[in-house]
Amino acid sequence: MRKIAVLTGLLILTSVMASAQKYAFVDSEYIRKNIPAFTTAQEQLDKLSKQWEKEVADGYAVVEQMYKSYQSESVLLSQDMKTKREEAIVAKEKEMKDLQNKYFGMEGDLFKKREELVKPIQDEILKAIKEIAVEGSYAVIFDTASGGNILFANPKFDISDQVLQKLGYKN
DSSP states (O other): OHHHHHHHHHHHHHHHHHHTOEEEEEOHHHHHHTOHHHHHHHHHHHHHHHHHHHHHHHHHHHHHHHHHHHHHHGGGSOHHHHHHHHHHHHHHHHHHHHHHHHHHSTTSHHHHHHHHHTHHHHHHHHHHHHHHHHHTTEEEEEEGGGTOSOSOOOGGGBOHHHHHHHHTSOO
16 A cells, blocks of 8 residues: 555656656757858858869869870870879879868868857857756757757747847847
């Protein structure tokens, strides 16, 4: 009898605590679009990326031209000349792959620039979200922009505008 009473008490306590938790969500994409510094940083990154893409594409065009030239002249070249041309083509292609990796690789210049320009803004957003979570006693805050499996979200629990207000971008 005593076990049933304790078990019932624990069950009631657990259900009360579970129902008292608050949830909210944010749309981080909406927040970022409303922060001018983020938009400026993204434009800078896009411009830099296009510039580097063009540089790499131009380099690959040179490799392609070298290869076409080699193919058309190969019947006239000695074996030694063929070998030198092939080595030059391979070296240029490797140079372009290295350049592409330098700009766009996992630890490339674009990644580093993104860290430099965007990460401080994202850290600021996360800090504001955490402060709002503490102030509002939210157990969980979801991000609808990250493609989570949220099938429905009641707009009254969207705290995106609160985050922008905390960051000083909205009244």
